[in-house]
Structures are given as structure tokens and as C-alpha cells.
Amino acid sequence: MRKFLNGPWVLLMPTLIILTCVVLLPLLLSLWTSFTPFKLTKPDTLYRFVGFRNYERLIGDIDFWIAFGRTVLFLAVALNLELVFGLGIALLINKITYGQRTLRTLMMFPMMFSPILVGFQWKYIFNDNIGLMNNFLREFGVIQPIPWLVDGILANTSIMAAEIWSSTSVFAILLLAGLLGIPKDPIEAAKVDGCNSWQVFKNITLPFLMPFVFIAMTIRSLDVARAYDIVQMMTGGGPAKRTELLWTLISRTGYVDAKMGMANAMSYISIFLSIAFTFFFFYKLVEARQRLSYE
């Protein structure tokens, strides 16, 4: 008993109990539910086991795969652009000596916006009737309003713009922290030895920044699903499923169509997607950290 009280477990116990009750047990329930034809309207169906039927149906469900593919593509494009823009912004702010702190603070502006607000503000901006975008274009003679949130490609691009606006600063701030921590000696030594600025960037700055890139990616990967809030606000997955992501599809299947069993099967696939993603970047982070400490 004494050993237990002095050990780590007594400290971790509250955390583990809460996470077990609120996350782990519900996840087990949803795993079970995904093997049943459970519908909210028919409570008895919770106890009928149908094996992999939901998953089999999903494999043949073209709507699901379109949403799945769109989600993966959306994340791949959005995260890469966020990383590139974030790196650019960090390098830019790093160059500025006067007013750097103020710029860094301004940079945090989008981080305060809840995804719902981000969605709202961009829905307003891209509104085809009174939105900032179309009003602005009208000044330049574009009389015909552009249906930003209706056309498939435009709607996805608009959502992407909202997503990038809200999350680039996470990358910028963290990469800037990395840039500020780079020791000056190796850079000066390299310049004395005749390296040009691209070579310095590629061989010194970038390797040093890598752990920060992975921290940013890991932190970001924890909340990629908040794109759900943005999409739900801007288009609700519509019109006609043109902007449907995995998460909006889950929400529609579970709550609107009341097909809980099917929605849980989908959400297991989305959970694995998220976890694989976080795991990958966390592993990369540990690896980069080790490499840095060996050198």
C-alpha cells in the first residue's frame, strides 16, 4: 500500500478513471454497435449481432468512399499548404527585427477563433449575395455573383481557404520558435566556408527545424476533425454532398438517418485514420529528436 501511494499510479489514477469512463468504455460500446443494425428509432436492435454486415456494406458504398477520399485529399492538401505557408511566414518574421513580437502576436489572431466561428466568418465572406468576396469582385466589374459555396470545386476551395486561414498560424508560431532557437555559430561558419543562403537553409536550418515541424504536425493531427465544424457551418456537407467529408457523413448517418450501427462502423474507420496520422507524426518526432541529440 505504501509503495502504491509513493508510486506514479496514485497520481495517474484519476486521469485513467475519467478517460476509461468517458472515452474507452464508449469506444467499446461503439465497437459493439458497429456490429449491430442499431437504429435510434428501434432500441431493441442494439442487441442483435450481425457480424461485419455494416462494414461489408460500407466497402460497397460509393458515397462513403467519395467522402473518404475527399477527406484524405482535403487533409493532404490543407496540411501541406499550411506547412509551406507557415514556414514562409516564420522565415519572414524571423527576418524582421523591429516589431517582431507585435507581428508574432498578430499572427496568433486566427488561433483564437473557434472552428464554428471560422466557418461562420468565411460563410459570410463567401456569401454569394452580400459576401465580402463578391462585393469586392463587383468593384472590378464582375457583375455576375460567383456561387462560392454552391459549385463543387469552388465550395471545396472555399472550405480549404477557411481551414488554411485558421491553422497556418499554428505552424508559423511553432516554426518561428524553432528558428529563434537555432544556434548562430554553425550558420556563420557555413557562410565563411562559402555556402550560399539556400545551402545554409537546406543543410542547417531545415534539419534543425524538423522536430518543430513534427511537433506542429502532431498537435495539428490531434484536431484535424475540427474541419467538421467548419464544413458543417459553411455548407453542411452539401449542396448535394459536394463537400461531404467523412465526419459530416457520420453525423448525418447517425443523427439524421438514426442509423447508429452504420455510423459507428464509419466512425471506427475515421478513428483509425486519425490515430494512424497522429502515430506517424509522433513517431517521426521521436526519431528527429533522437537524431538531434546524437549530433
Added chain:
Amino acid sequence: MNKKQINNILIWFSAIVLIILIMTPGLWVVLTAFRPQVDVMAKPAVWIPRNLNLIQFETMLFGGSEGSMGRSPIPVLSYLRNSLIISFTSTFIAVLVGTIGGYGFARHNFKHKNKYFLLIMLTRTIPGISLSLPIFIIFSKIGLIDTHIGIILVFVALNIPFTIWLTDGFFRQIPRAMSEVAMTDGCTKLQAFWHIELPLSRSGIASAGIFAFLISWNEYALVSNLARSTDSKTLTVGLMDFTAQFTINWPGMCALAVFIIIPALILTFMVQKHLVTGLTFGGVKG
């Protein structure tokens, strides 16, 4: 002009463009909240605000004034109350539990420590909407749907992992020797924690708290499904509900949006310094 000056001008020019891109969308919403409906709907657009007023805020808080449509259709005060109760309570509990857990991770070595840490972080990875489905089923069975307690419970679980991540980093910055000295002088472990390590990591814990508050304040996916009425709906859900309507009162909605952003704005500026150190320290030094 030499090359360096041109360079400087280019850098400043891009910085200004950047700031405009970052600030405009938010400021446009704030501006709209103070403008009359006529100006917002005008075509061609009215770019320079002609008259600004507080009508939207008045309507929202005190119901309609000056013989307008009567009470505001949006129960903002209920939403605000729910948001405050839920965010404050869940932040308090999450910081309490998370700080204890973070201390456990920072000060103890045990088997598979990194794996447990990762496992706790991974609970945060689960998309809110996926987690909401089973919780919805459980809560409707045990009567926690549409209650503050239910939502607070979920938010606590949501905030613990990140609190552990931050506080773990801050506790590790404090040399172990300090509490060891105190303990050889006769302090118990708890006293050493209370008098030495806790005060030293105060700023870290405070920023973890503000983080947790912001996450709760801004959350939508879970609340929107676990809250059914004004008994527990928060501001974010309220904004969504009324923006999804067929005809949107844009200035009114913008006023509601301003309501949501102001506390977040103040709190983020308060912690911005700790935010960066906390995130990178926990991550880089492993």
C-alpha cells in the same frame, strides 16, 4: 537604393500583406456587428461605414427596443450562462486532474511510461463526432443528455490529455534536486510539491487552464449532439442554429460571433508567451 534597402522594403511589404490577410476576415465580422442591416445588404456595397450602432447587441441582451419585433429570438443569455458554467467547471476539474497526472509523468519513471503517455494523448485524437455517437447512446440511457453535468464530464476527458502534456513539460523544467533538498530537511513529499514545485510551475498550470477553457468554450461537435435545448446549449451551438436558418440576420449573427470571440481574444493574449514555450518544451526535450 542599395540591395539591402530593397530587401527590407520587400520584407515589410509582404508582412503588411500578410497582416491584412490575417486580420480582415475577423475584423469584417466585428464591423458588421455594428452596422445597420441596410448597409450590410446594400448593393453596390457600402465600404466606408456611415453609421455604426449597438442595436444588435441591445436586441440580443435586453430584447428588442424602440418598438421593434419584441424580444430577440435568440436566447443569448441562456447560451452564455451554459457556456460559462460548462467551460469554467470543466476547466477546473481538468486542470486539477491533469496537473496531478502531469506531475506523475514528470517525476516518476515506470515501465512503458512513453506508451502510456502516447495512449493518453491518443484519446484526444478521436474525432469529436465519432466519440459523440456512443456517448449519446449512453447518456440517453442514464439521463445525462441535455445536462450540464454530462457535457462537463465529456469536456474534462477532452482537456486532460493536453493539460498533462503541458504540465509535464513545466514540471520537468524544475530541477528534481529542489524538492529533494526540501525532503531531506523534513518536508513530506506533498509539502515539497505544495511549497516548491507547484508555485514554480504556476504560470504553466495557468496557461494549461486557459487552454482548457478555450477548448471548452470553442467546442462544437460534441455539444451540438449532447445538448438538445437551451438548458445546455452553448454559444457555439446557438450560433450554428441561427445561422442555419433560411433567412439570416447577418448583423445579428455577427454580434453573437463577437460575443464568442471576446473572451477567447483576451485569454489568448494573456497566455501567448507560455503557449509557445509550453508546446515546444514538452515536445522537443522529450
